[in-house]
Amino acid sequence: DSGVTQTPKHLITATGQRVTLRCSPRSGDLSVYWYQQSLDQGLQFLIQYYNGEERAKGNILERFSAQQFPDLHSELNLSSLELGDSALYFCASSAGGRNGYGYTFGSGTRLTVV
Amino acid sequence: GDSVTQMEGPVTLSEEAFLTINCTYTATGYPSLFWYVQYPGEGLQLLLKATKADDKGSNKGFEATYRKETTSFHLEKGSVQVSDSAVYFCALSKGGGTSYGKLTFGQGTILTVHP
Numbered sequence: 378d379s380g381v382t383q384t385p386k387h388l389i390t391a392t393g394q395r396v397t398l399r400c401s402p403r404s405g406d407l408s409v410y411w412y413q414q415s416l417d418q419g420l421q422f423l424i425q426y427y428n429g430e431e432r433a434k435g436n437i438l439e440r441f442s443a444q445q446f447p448d449l450h451s452e453l454n455l456s457s458l459e460l461g462d463s464a465l466y467f468c469a470s471s472a473g474g475r476n477g478y479g480y481t482f483g484s485g486t487r488l489t490v491v
Numbered sequence: 492g493d494s495v496t497q498m499e500g501p502v503t504l505s506e507e508a509f510l511t512i513n514c515t516y517t518a519t520g521y522p523s524l525f526w527y528v529q530y531p532g533e534g535l536q537l538l539l540k541a542t543k544a545d546d547k548g549s550n551k552g553f554e555a556t557y558r559k560e561t562t563s564f565h566l567e568k569g570s571v572q573v574s575d576s577a578v579y580f581c582a583l584s585k586g587g588g589t590s591y592g593k594l595t596f597g598q599g600t601i602l603t604v605h606p
Binding site: 379381408410412419420422425432433435467469471480482483484485 | 534535596599
């Protein structure tokens with residue numbers, strides 16, 4: 378157990394639907410990062426939150442949004458789902474905002490859009 | 492923008508063989524460099540890192556040296572084991588500005604080790 382908890386582990390949904398992925402960071406970590414892993418795009422950074430505030434944004438579609446709550450857990454919302462959104466979504470946490478040191482990754486949520 | 496290029500896989504080796512996985516990067520400034528490993532069904536685990544030129548990262552028999560002159564960070568292991576079978580990712584990170592902590596990954600290299 379890495380200390381980063383992602384739920385659910387698997388999700389199957391239809392095109393056009395909306396889903397929410399949840400991430401609980403390792404205890405004490407203030408930063409949460411979301412990544413998308415797909416066969417054609419590899420590992421892509423989506424967005425980072427630090428202590429409740431958006432800190433950095435990557436290749437995140439407008440249909441996707443995220444937030445970090447006061448208890449530091451984060452949710453990634455994916456709407457108007459398309460077949461191409463099928464991927465493994467990882468959450469990672471770290472103690473601070475800089476340099477990627479001390480990243481801890483969750484085991485991911487596998488999203489299948491049918 | 493920043494990018495990381497890894498050697499094409501998959502790589503298949505026999506146990507106790509020597510392993511090299513090539514990684515080169517393109518980035519401005521002075522990035523930190525990382526190797527991550529992903530075992531089946533699991534998240535990514537940090538294998539080793541180097542934060543400045545000529546630093547050598549090492550862990551579990553794996554080594555990589557930060558070569559700024561060749562913009563490379565090749566992963567090596569002298570004698571691989573079946574348990575090393577996994578996907579290996581090279582990555583870089585730069586602090587500061589708006590990219591706090593963002594990791595830029597290579598495409599990953601699948602390693603399979605046979606007994």
